[in-house]
Amino acid sequence: MQTLHVELGERRYPIFIGSDLNPQDLLAPYIFGQQVMIVTNTTIQPLYLEHYVKAVEALGKKVATCVLPDGEKYKDIQHLNLIFDALLEASFNRDCTVLALGGGVIGDMAGFASACFQRGVYFIQVPTTLLSQVDSSVGGKTGINHPLGKNMIGAFQQPQVVMADMAQLKSLPDRELSAGLAEVIKYALLGDESFLLWLEANMDGLVARDPDLLAEAVYRSCAHKARIVANDEKEQGERALLNLGHTFGHAIESYLGYGVWLHGEAVATGMVMAADLSQRMGWISVADLERTKKIIQRAGLPIVCPEIPLQDFLGYMAHDKKVLNGQLRLVLLKQLGQAIITKEFDVELMQQAIIANQTI
């Protein structure tokens, strides 16, 4: 097992990364009250819920559970309210802990609920997908979607501890494994060309679910993100780099309807669009763009999206949180392994990059 610490002063917390981890031993020091609400979904429930309920009960805690339907389309205010219902029906207090057992949707919803319930209770994350292990479990961003935009309502809420168990990835569908690899590739593209080389050497093994390779990919991705987040917890600057591919990706997800494409799939094609625009801006070469597309494709991810009317695409981009004072900012690539956030881009070229990476 490897341990990575996210350095946030008083709210410093560890991420445990390994296989067949023991929740009872690992979580014991991080549960402060007597009540634990485990939030999970209908897919995870039959696989892992009982194991965690028993582990936490063995610590002498009162455990209650809240099982939500599985999918991004349920990441809304109505389903968030079900967590509040469960907490209040169990008479849970300000010293309770909300434990998220599931992927990014469960982490976002349980985390946001823990931030709001009684104006803030304790939070623990057990991410069960590759995507949430490398991305949504690090950094404290939680929230829900709104019909007019993704992740528009939420809070910054840091967990007490994160436990990423590679053994849980065995049950992950191929499509979701690939979606997780999209975020892994993102870290390489935005800040670490040597990691990109490592991914190019090991992508076949990752897709074949070699547990050691997966653990290494999770560790390196989390280390990248943890360092960026520690520098910029509230997303005033550097942290915005983590949105590489996301402004384009959000438009794709929003247009298609939440849950039609996986978040990682939309980010994958979004990264292609960002790289394409970077090439049109003259920052990266055509060969770099092809290299970007290639590693994304080898991870089993889409590099083009369905045709979306340009006005719709731009409308959804304008709703993105990266808009500041009405000015759209994009994360682009100065070179492979070095992203920048900028409002200095050619709108005409951006439109070309969007259109060029759609099926006709």
Add this chain to the structure above:
Amino acid sequence: MQTLHVELGERRYPIFIGSDLNPQDLLAPYIFGQQVMIVTNTTIQPLYLEHYVKAVEALGKKVATCVLPDGEKYKDIQHLNLIFDALLEASFNRDCTVLALGGGVIGDMAGFASACFQRGVYFIQVPTTLLSQVDSSVGGKTGINHPLGKNMIGAFQQPQVVMADMAQLKSLPDRELSAGLAEVIKYALLGDESFLLWLEANMDGLVARDPDLLAEAVYRSCAHKARIVANDEKEQGERALLNLGHTFGHAIESYLGYGVWLHGEAVATGMVMAADLSQRMGWISVADLERTKKIIQRAGLPIVCPEIPLQDFLGYMAHDKKVLNGQLRLVLLKQLGQAIITKEFDVELMQQAIIANQTI
């Protein structure tokens, strides 16, 4: 005009207290983006909304409005969502400001919405009731109710500025003026016997709405609360004293149904119960208890509540946020002008104090 600063380090903010204040001049330095959402209710809308819309537009800002129905019973997740709808329909960004124009309910909802929208935008409060001027506009507590408990879902969100205009109290119904005086009396009872003497000397003038007396009462109450909040922003200790009367009061409000009794009315009777228990514990005298009842009664407030089955009353108290590790803590009076928070009280005497202050 008097100005009071709430000292919270980086999030230090001023409260302007006076009559016929000029919003354009006073708010200008505290609006950072280009977009302002004014949240108000149907009662305030015809009285003051246009005035504020024009003042903010005169600053060159884009203004949108969200008008909610008036009343505590609408302080729920469905009506909170209407604010998110309005923000997204107006395409507002992360640099927008949410301005609460109304009483405590509007302040709580607009404040909570501003804390969650895009994971946090700017917030300004213009409290239009005495209650919200002395209480809910200071301290950063925001939130909504749940059918199983009051203020169970929320966030700590500090405003950029608070503007308390005594001229707006002219339109306040008598019952709401009294409800505001309940919180004013609370500050006297919990920490300042000289303020209690001042209230005993000036209560008739306050009830007659003498603007200078009201401004003085608001200033002294806010100063008390500001000092306590600055010491204990996240309610780890001293701040819990501000809940004098609230644990009993929440039970009354919850049982009767939100909005049947005003919050201040429930707190008034709750303070009588707290004082009654304090007397039964031998901490204050029978004369002190009578003095407490007298000042509450002179403010036009109820000192007894309708009959509530004891088990129901205790059940609602158990849902109160002051419960820590399953242990109920109460704010009681060691003497008039000196409150303490304690779990060391006689449950039997507490039940007597509840029953003694109900109509039979």
